[in-house]
Amino acid sequence: MSSPLVQPVILAGGSGTRLWPLSTTEFPKQFRPLLGKRSTFQDTLSRVTSSALYKAPITITNQTHAQLAQEQQAEIGVAGILIAETARRDSAAAVALAALAAQRDDPQALVLTLAADHVIPDAEEFRRTVQAGCAAAASGKIVVFGLTPAEPKTCYGYIQPGTALDESGKVSDVNSFVEKPDLETALGYLQSGYLWNSGNFLFRADVMIEAFHKFSPEIISAVQDSFENATELPKGIFNLDAERFEKTPADSIDYAIIERIDNCAVVKGDFIWSDVGSWDAVWEILPKDAEQNSHVGQAHFIESQGCFIHSEGRPTVAVGLNDIIVVSTDDAVLVLPKDKTQQVKKVAQLLGS
């Protein structure tokens, strides 16, 4: 069975500092070689360009990073247009843009929105999961991706699947979305078959636009207005009309749309996935040595266990350490225990990054 072509839209407008000093507002993590040679933005592009399933990607980022994103596309031989946001307006505006941009080609285009900073090592299983969700999306559902939980994480939201929508059992209706739980609740979720919510979506452009008109009309109206008045400069980069985009209310796609609609479906993914939202998550996703150490760059572990080193330029040596993270970039060196990584955002603010 051949599937319709899917329009991938990469959402690359984030500016997190939870991976400081690697990630800064000037040079956010999605454009950095977080796990090795390529950026997660480039890895995300590669995931949706190697197959007959996808159209050329569209990337939505902010004005500051549009040129960088274009260069990083070119580096890996990908050609795709970029839409540059002129202000930070959260994920609802970006998903609305994705739908509007895809609709220019085909009103009923299937749109796959993907965060540029997620890590999915198994591109093939990811592709099969997207394919599994296409029928539900084509039928008018807004499809979310639910991951089989590897452990009771308290840093992710969860999805409770409902009635199965296909014979494979991979696609179901959504009974409910639930916020980040405490550990006990998370343990209960695992036993009840809940899934991690990866925050990526597959939908028909017209379905999403209609949902916006119904639940968040101010957002779609301002976004459409700024998009129709965008200027292409330089080639391939469409700058939204700043004054009009400025008027867009800032909201998350979850609050603006997903939690208000009743036509959601979930497709279950059995691939390893991480939003690498903190340094301990980076440690976790990487291959480890016999002592449970993982690293990027030149690293040496001596009598050390459960450590992570990210080292740019120069070698980093850990001696006699347990569960310690060391991040060394050209800008700064950060050392902290693995269970303190939630403090990094605060540290970055403190140091003015």
Added chain:
Amino acid sequence: MSSPLVQPVILAGGSGTRLWPLSTTEFPKQFRPLLGKRSTFQDTLSRVTSSALYKAPITITNQTHAQLAQEQQAEIGVAGILIAETARRDSAAAVALAALAAQRDDPQALVLTLAADHVIPDAEEFRRTVQAGCAAAASGKIVVFGLTPAEPKTCYGYIQPGTALDESGKVSDVNSFVEKPDLETALGYLQSGYLWNSGNFLFRADVMIEAFHKFSPEIISAVQDSFENATELPKGIFNLDAERFEKTPADSIDYAIIERIDNCAVVKGDFIWSDVGSWDAVWEILPKDAEQNSHVGQAHFIESQGCFIHSEGRPTVAVGLNDIIVVSTDDAVLVLPKDKTQQVKKVAQLLGS
């Protein structure tokens, strides 16, 4: 009472890697800004140039670093000749050289040999201690400097003082020198009034030369031969004759001379002193914040206690750490607990530094 002028001789030929990555065989610690802006070599020079007590300093270093030493002298406005060793021959050869070089000016010159990598913050008290030792040295004693122990260190040798030689009680005969003790023995030493042996000496040039002729004639003979055939190139740097210096037996001054003679005296110093032989010693000698953290360079301590940061170029941030040392240079980053610093030499060898 005016004292005779003292000839300071700085022994700057060491190449320790116990402070790796700051100290390497190519760029050893005495030429590095270990405690801040200036090198300990420069601090040592400053300690013996600001007073009417001292002649212009002589520096003994190895050929590789003679030019660097000359530049570092010039930086702080010190003019003094340099003697460049063409091979590593340990401290006995260096002290013999010091005596021979001082003797050219005055056969009975008082010579003060000083390690270039020791830290003595109180230059004034140091000067008073040297002055207190001059009479004993002028009378033909070889004077060692004994420090009142701040704690029962097991990384230093100790001196047992004997009969007092002056009314102040600062200068005594030496009953015995003892090797690095275990902790229990060290505690006993403290109760019995033993002193730390700082390994620096004050003596008459002719007395030391005579002692060499008696106890280590091969050393003084080869050193004298190579010194008399030295070439001055470039100006101010005297390169020993390589072939002749090569023949000098390598030995420490303690084994070659000090432990064999019976005319030693000890002058008691009440100043803070450290041989900064490891990173925990560097932490110890520096001023600390309320949480017992100390640092050189741009450092930030957040919820951290008892830590040390040496940071070159870029800031280093410690979050939630206890008793951890972080050393960040242009060449490498090293992270280890304070009680593992004895492993650094091994680490440096492992990494080929």
